Amino acid sequence: MKTAVIGAGSFGTAISQILADNSEEVYLFARRPEVVESINRDHENRAYHPGVKLKGNIKAVHMERKDLIEESDYIFMAVPSGNLREITRSMRDALKNKKMISCIKGIEHPSLKPMSMVMKEETGSETVFSISGPNFADELIRGMTSGITIGAPASYHDEITELLRSAGVLLDYSENIQGVEFCGILKNVYAVAMGILDGQITGENHRYAILTICFREMIRILDRMGCGELYDKFCGFGDFLLTASTDKSRNRTLGLMLGKKMRLSEDSTITIESLRSIKAIRELTDDLELPVLELVHRTMDDPENVNIHIRDFQKAIAVY
């Protein structure tokens, strides 16, 4: 099998390292020629994973190499959600009959479409699947034990398992492709909340009371979105707990900054999917009373008054 990974960033490089164990070739698509050259020369993606030797059958390629998409059996999408539609549109002809897997934990706004739907729309492919789970790229790329949920029809589970079979990778499965995507989208937003509240948390009892309230809201939203059954999969609460509790998380870090009234620089290129997904999640749940989600939405919308938003949140959960 040959596989292609679109997006030579943190996750694209990490999943390529996993795929390299079971693919003849892994074509890692990068948009900057200097990244292509440096990965192929040094077998290292210095910008994202300095010091990690990439396996020899990972070949960085330019975005124009649509011929290599044709050659590949599976295409993994690992770009930020905001870039996906333009990318799939630009590769439409090469992608149209391909089996594609979204690794993206974002949702399109204002369309409210998950990435698998964007990929289907732009390419006409009917074989678009998803993976998600507690998977910090820096651990995944080092072969550290990581759980991944595969979202695909059962008839594809064995084939995708063979692709992802690698030391340290644990797998579970669902046929709810969009549900697996939605879990990854939702956990980012609630991780922001745990960051915002970190400065208010007075002890471990308090922390886990707040986490329980987050769980409670997330279950209601997952049920609303038809994926409540996924909470005990790797893509479910495992990924939420990982992201909400670990300072490595970019979404949690955004929350920590917001809680301290610190601003993200205007020209930041860091991928923080909750920045785009918060509006979509709120629109999908605007008839539900969700104090945690309300805290995140109000703080992102009006960061100066974060202390008022936290105070109102604390009042809301007092009678929760």
Ligand SMILES: NC(=O)C1=CN([C@@H]2O[C@H](COP(=O)(O)OP(=O)(O)OC[C@H]3O[C@@H](n4cnc5c(N)ncnc54)[C@H](O)[C@@H]3O)[C@@H](O)[C@H]2O)C=CC1
């Ligand atoms: N980093 C992690 O630990 C994990 C990330 N993910 C998800 O993977 C997705 C990608 O995130 P990261 O890899 O972390 O982001 P990143 O910022 O590390 O990498 C994104 C890559 O996409 C490339 N890119 C952007 N626009 C492009 C375009 N038009 N054409 C070609 N390449 C383009 C960028 O150059 C960059 O190399 C996100 O949805 C994220 O939530 C999922 C699990 C873990």
Ligand SMILES: O=C(CO)COP(=O)(O)O
């Ligand atoms: O999705 C991730 C871990 O599963 C990465 O989280 P962040 O995008 O918050 O860094």
